[in-house]
Amino acid sequence: MLSIERPDIRFALEMVEAACRIGKRVQAEMNVEGIEKSDLSPVTVADYAIQAYIGRRLREAFPDLQLVGEESADALRGDDAAGTRRLIAQAVQHEIADASESVICDWIDYGTADAEGAYWTIDPIDGTKGYLRGDQYAAALAFIENGEVRLGALGCPNLDAACRPQRGEGAVLIAARGEGAYARPLAGGSLERIHCSPQADKTQARLLRSVEKGHTNISETDLIAQALGVVADPVPMDSQAKYAVLAAGGGEMLLRLMSPKMPDYKERIWDQAAGSIVLEEAGGRITDLKGKPLDFGHGRTLATNTGVFASNGLLHDAGLEAIAQVCKL
Numbered sequence: 001m002l003s004i005e006r007p008d009i010r011f012a013l014e015m016v017e018a019a020c021r022i023g024k025r026v027q028a029e030m031n032v033e034g035i036e037k038s039d040l041s042p043v044t045v046a047d048y049a050i051q052a053y054i055g056r057r058l059r060e061a062f063p064d065l066q067l068v069g070e071e072s073a074d075a076l077r078g079d080d081a082a083g084t085r086r087l088i089a090q091a092v093q094h095e096i097a098d099a100s101e102s103v104i105c106d107w108i109d110y111g112t113a114d115a116e117g118a119y120w121t122i123d124p125i126d127g128t129k130g131y132l133r134g135d136q137y138a139a140a141l142a143f144i145e146n147g148e149v150r151l152g153a154l155g156c157p158n159l160d161a162a163c164r165p166q167r168g169e170g171a172v173l174i175a176a177r178g179e180g181a182y183a184r185p186l187a188g189g190s191l192e193r194i195h196c197s198p199q200a201d202k203t204q205a206r207l208l209r210s211v212e213k214g215h216t217n218i219s220e221t222d223l224i225a226q227a228l229g230v231v232a233d234p235v236p237m238d239s240q241a242k243y244a245v246l247a248a249g250g251g252e253m254l255l256r257l258m259s260p261k262m263p264d265y266k267e268r269i270w271d272q273a274a275g276s277i278v279l280e281e282a283g284g285r286i287t288d289l290k291g292k293p294l295d296f297g298h299g300r301t302l303a304t305n306t307g308v309f310a311s312n313g314l315l316h317d318a319g320l321e322a323i324a325q326v327c328k329l
Contacts, residue, residue: 002179002191008151011061012141013174015122016155018057018095019050019139020170020186023125024157026091027134043131045084047071048108049091050124050139055110056096058120066119068300069111070270076105115269115299118145123270127239130211134158135167138240142273147297151176152274156241161185163194163248165208165235173244173278181247181281196284196312197249203229205252205315208242220257220326227322243275243310247282252315256308257289257327266301267308279310286310290329291320 004010023046030042051069058067076085085101092099092107099107113119120143127137139155153174160168163183170186173194182191199205207225225234235242235251242254258265276286276294287293288305295304302308306329311319323329 002174002176002182004191006176007061008143009174009176011057012143012151012153013172015054015057015141016139016153016172017186018053019124019141020155020157020172022046022050022053022091022095023131023137023139025094027131030087043125043128045087045091046131047124048073048076048084048088048104051111051122052088052099052104052107053092053095054120054122054124054141055107056099059110062120066113066117067111068113068115068119068121068269069108070123070268071108072112073105073108076108115144118143120144121270121273123240123268123274126271127241130158130238130241135211136237136239136241138244138275140240140270140274142270142277144269144273144296147295149177149273149277149296152277154240154244154274154278155186156239156244157186159241159244161187163244163250165237165245165250171244173247175278175281177277177281179281181278183244183248194248194282196247196279196282197252198314199252199312200314202315202318204232205230205319206232206250207234208246208251208254209234209236210242211236211238221255223326224255224319224322227325228318240271240275243279246310246312247279247284249312252312253319254308254310255323258307266303267305268301269296269299272302272308276310283313284311285313285316287316287320289320289323289327 026046089101123140131137143151157170159171173183175181289307
């Protein structure tokens with residue numbers, strides 16, 4: 001049984017819960033309609049605020065460990081970013097009273113460390129479009145040591161508390177290597193162990209598919225489903241919340257194919273680390289599209305991997321066979 005008294009596990013749970021609070025508060029206080037991430041938008045403010053908060057807390061809890069994050073404060077330091085800095089500071093102040101504009105940039109830049117040795121990695125808001133729509137998104141935090149994910153936590157503010165693929169009051173998930181995967185409602189409660197679906201019939205495989213079309217290759221995904229003979233309805237969902245649903249038995253397969261617009265794209269470690277260990281510890285399997293284990297030992301990207309394929313484990317070989325047939329890998 002996972003011990004929530006372990007400092008690293010307690011830290012991870014507290015951080016993703018705080019990330020959910022910050023994200024929901026920013027979302028409620030700012031108008032999200034028709035705004036892109038590049039603008040002064042809720043997702044911009046929330047991304048920076050969450051990374052600043054976790055950067056500060058990490059220095060307090062584990063001063064010898066580094067943080068690898070998606071954001072840097074370079075764009076925030078000029079006079080033209082004063083309004084953004086003010087909003088970020090206000091968002092963090094709900095959690096840390098002394099979070100001033102003069103320090104938040106430094107806290108954010110704690111996340112610009114090199115991805116080597118032992119470190120934490122954070123994706124503050126995974127699922128930008130889902131966040132802006134008021135739909136599914138996730139805060140993802142993981143601890144990586146010598147290229148292996150050792151601990152991962154997901155905060156999914158809009159997921160059903162039981163991690164079913166529907167809108168709900170939120171869920172938090174945590175997994176440690178060799179100790180299983182667990183979930184509990186965001187509002188609180190005891191951790192309950194979760195397991196992947198026992199479905200072994202490939203025609204009944206529910207594919208968790210991104211709502212955002214730019215994140216994958218839609219046509220090849222359709223062809224893979226046809227090669228498998230899938231008749232089950234897909235599950236549309238953004239972000240690493242898909243891993244939460246897959247780990248809790250709400251689907252059987254998840255694909256990250258190369259978008260035709262970005263054929264050489266390499267996955268960022270923070271986009272996969274937390275979700276991957278939650279899935280594996282729930283009994284699932286995750287590899288790249290060629291069946292190679294994900295290798296987190298090459299900096300900020302999965303540089304030696306091609307795409308991502310995750311499953312409940314029982315259907316993984318069948319999925320890889322269909323991928324090879326369709327994608328000619």
